[in-house]
Amino acid sequence: MMDAQVSFLDQLFAKGVLHDSGVDGLYARSGEFEDVIARFEKFALTYGQDEISEAMVFPPGMTMQDFETSGYMKNFPQLAGTVHAFCGNDHDHMGLLQCMAAGDDWSKDQKPTQVALTPAACYPLYPILSRRGALPAEGAYVALQSYCFRHEPSKDPARMQMFRQREYVRVGSAEQTMDFRETWKQRGSDMMERLQLPHNVDVANDPFFGRAGKIMASGQREQELKFEMLVPITSEEKPTACMSFNYHMDNFGKAWNIRQADGTPAHTACVGFGLERLALALFRHHGFDTSKWPEGVRATLWG
Amino acid sequence: MMDAQVSFLDQLFAKGVLHDSGVDGLYARSGEFEDVIARFEKFALTYGQDEISEAMVFPPGMTMQDFETSGYMKNFPQLAGTVHAFCGNDHDHMGLLQCMAAGDDWSKDQKPTQVALTPAACYPLYPILSRRGALPAEGAYVALQSYCFRHEPSKDPARMQMFRQREYVRVGSAEQTMDFRETWKQRGSDMMERLQLPHNVDVANDPFFGRAGKIMASGQREQELKFEMLVPITSEEKPTACMSFNYHMDNFGKAWNIRQADGTPAHTACVGFGLERLALALFRHHGFDTSKWPEGVRATLWG
Numbered sequence: 001m002m003d004a005q006v007s008f009l010d011q012l013f014a015k016g017v018l019h020d021s022g023v024d025g026l027y028a029r030s031g032e033f034e035d036v037i038a039r040f041e042k043f044a045l046t047y048g049q050d051e052i053s054e055a056m057v058f059p060p061g062m063t064m065q066d067f068e069t070s071g072y073m074k075n076f077p078q079l080a081g082t083v084h085a086f087c088g089n090d091h092d093h094m095g096l097l098q099c100m101a102a103g104d105d106w107s108k109d110q111k112p113t114q115v116a117l118t119p120a121a122c123y124p125l126y127p128i129l130s131r132r133g134a135l136p137a138e139g140a141y142v143a144l145q146s147y148c149f150r151h152e153p154s155k156d157p158a159r160m161q162m163f164r165q166r167e168y169v170r171v172g173s174a175e176q177t178m179d180f181r182e183t184w185k186q187r188g189s190d191m192m193e194r195l196q197l198p199h200n201v202d203v204a205n206d207p208f209f210g211r212a213g214k215i216m217a218s219g220q221r222e223q224e225l226k227f228e229m230l231v232p233i234t235s236e237e238k239p240t241a242c243m244s245f246n247y248h249m250d251n252f253g254k255a256w257n258i259r260q261a262d263g264t265p266a267h268t269a270c271v272g273f274g275l276e277r278l279a280l281a282l283f284r285h286h287g288f289d290t291s292k293w294p295e296g297v298r299a300t301l302w303g
Numbered sequence: 304m305m306d307a308q309v310s311f312l313d314q315l316f317a318k319g320v321l322h323d324s325g326v327d328g329l330y331a332r333s334g335e336f337e338d339v340i341a342r343f344e345k346f347a348l349t350y351g352q353d354e355i356s357e358a359m360v361f362p363p364g365m366t367m368q369d370f371e372t373s374g375y376m377k378n379f380p381q382l383a384g385t386v387h388a389f390c391g392n393d394h395d396h397m398g399l400l401q402c403m404a405a406g407d408d409w410s411k412d413q414k415p416t417q418v419a420l421t422p423a424a425c426y427p428l429y430p431i432l433s434r435r436g437a438l439p440a441e442g443a444y445v446a447l448q449s450y451c452f453r454h455e456p457s458k459d460p461a462r463m464q465m466f467r468q469r470e471y472v473r474v475g476s477a478e479q480t481m482d483f484r485e486t487w488k489q490r491g492s493d494m495m496e497r498l499q500l501p502h503n504v505d506v507a508n509d510p511f512f513g514r515a516g517k518i519m520a521s522g523q524r525e526q527e528l529k530f531e532m533l534v535p536i537t538s539e540e541k542p543t544a545c546m547s548f549n550y551h552m553d554n555f556g557k558a559w560n561i562r563q564a565d566g567t568p569a570h571t572a573c574v575g576f577g578l579e580r581l582a583l584a585l586f587r588h589h590g591f592d593t594s595k596w597p598e599g600v601r602a603t604l605w606g
Contacts, residue, residue, distance in 0.1 A: 019431050020431075021365065021369070021427065022368065022369070022430070023366040023417045023418065026364060026365070026366060026417075027362070028359050028360070028362075028427060029360045029362075030357075031357070031359065031360070031446070033360075034358070034360045054333075054334070055333065055334025055337070056322065056331045056334065057332045057334070057337045058332070059329060059332075059463070059464075059466075060363040060450050060465060061329060061452070061465050062324065062329070064326075065325060066324070066325070068403065073389070073400070074400060077389040077391075077396055078389060079388075080388060081387065081388055081416065081418070083384040083385070083387075083420065083452070084386075084387050084410075084413070085381070085382075085383060085384055086376070086380040086381060086383065087381075088380075089513075090513040093380055093512060096376065097376070097377060100371065105415065106376070107385050107387075107415035108415060110385050110387070110415070111411075112387075112408065112411060114326045114329075114456070115326065115329060115384070115452075117386065124331060127324070128322050128331060131323075143334070147362065147363055149364070149386070149418075151386075151388040151416055160362070161418065162362035162363060162364050162418075209396060210392075210393040210396055
């Protein structure tokens with residue numbers, strides 16, 4: 001599997017679809033790669049357009065306080081990134097430059113800021129909803145997009161450290177959120193058909209950390225809280241999750257104090273599209289020249 | 304001035320153009336705000352389209368090594384952000400969770416990663432060009448975009464911590480790069496006319512750090528290395544730089560070993576558009592309802 005990953009990554013570099021930076025998982029994107037992502041986003045937004053109550057786009061960071069509330073450091077500490085900065089005076093700056101000149105590690109003296117990199121696109125939404133008070137009876141249905149960071153350097157081009165997720169998030173009753181997730185599992189398969197990508201939906205778990213994490217992961221699977229849309233990119237045996245369909249029960253409603261109209265904690269569900277992964281799947285299956293992609297795929301994306 | 308900044312920011316929140324996060328300079332963007340940015344980018348790309356040799360989009364981070372090469376920590380240490388992560392085992396994780404539960408500062412134990420947040424959109428380009436060997440005679444002309452980070456929390460909505468720059472970068476001879484900058488100063492004014500924004504171009508300097516920085520700043524002004532397109536947003540007296548026109552001489556060519564066809568260090572110049580600032584200027588001068596913007600502005604952006 002490793003070889004197929006390296007080989008696909010090398011091809012992406014050779015064709016100029018991505019540009020190497022020297023750090024695994026950190027790549028410049030070509031104009032053509034970005035065009036495919038923009039077209040996929042437009043295509044995704046044709047589904048359920050009249051259901052969306054609001055659209056938002058987030059910057060790549062969220063507040064440290066909201067990041068702490070999310071519980072991410074409990075479950076996935078190994079993947080998170082926090083932002084640190086120099087907070088010294090002229091004298092400290094001289095020391096810093098001497099440290100750099102000597103080739104020593106200067107970054108250990110950086111101080112924490114109030115910013116953490118966003119690990120999942122929907123996290124910054126919940127505190128915003130929380131501040132608005134109880135939801136209306138119809139709940140909320142938000143279309144959003146964000147860059148996300150995960151500290152997992154890899155030669156697999158489908159596992160970047162910085163990547164974008166487009167998401168739909170449903171917030172409301174248990175019934176509203178579970179209906180939403182079922183609808184999107186079907187829409188996701190329809191989208192994959194139209195993009196002519198091999199796919200299947202399967203139950204899944206998040207990469208919970210450590211020994212306790214094994215129990216969390218199996219609980220998540222047993223309760224079928226997470227499904228993934230799997231597409232082979234660098235491996236047939238271990239296909240890549242290009243979409244995920246998640247039901248959080250009322251965990252986020254409780255963590256952020258988001259209330260339904262009747263005052264009980266809101267349930268939440270989200271469908272996430274891994275934009276770089278979907279673009280990579282398209283390049284992998286339809287070739288490096290987008291003008292030669294199958295007619296049906298071109299009609300879907302170029303309209 | 305401060306009052307005008309707070310008042311415009313409050314209006315942006317009240318109208319739902321931006322959403323507060325609780326940290327100054329870190330805001331969610333509405334769908335409408337993003338639409339204005341996307342339309343501005345499309346408009347910007349109608350200028351000089353046949354001159355562009357390549358398009359790229361960067362993720363919000365760059366490699367620590369390239370960040371060090373850029374010299375940013377020498378000149379602007381106070382603005383930079385580095386990314387840090389948890390690198391411990393199960394035992395360390397228990398300590399981390401105890402620290403968080405006690406309300407202590409857990410982020411000081413985060414370890415540096417190989418990623419720094421990109422401070423200026425063109426920085427990740429130079430190492431890519433460097434690896435390609437000497438430039439062709441016509442040089443390079445790259446259209447690019449990136450999220451940038453600057454650690455300067457502010458109530459001025461036009462001074463965000465995370466924001467996007469669209470740039471054109473010219474790499475080649477002194478003549479090619481200076482011609483490019485002159486052309487773009489004129490194009491910038493033409494763009495502002497068509498967007499019906501009050502504007503003027505003035506010589507400027509970057510916010511160099513500390514005592515030595517004052518000398519750097521006045522040298523930059525004397526040599527006229529930086530011009531800015533100023534538009535009043537929250538203040539008439541201190542208008543906001545919405546575009547900048549920069550000539551780096553051969554500083555980056557030397558730092559990154561980018562060579563002209565004849566083997567001498569390449570000169571570089573860039574024109575940068577502050578995308579959030581331009582959108583804010585449009586909302587400030589034409590109102591919060593984009594459907595009521597002046598006909599000429601709508602024709603320019605909505606075509």
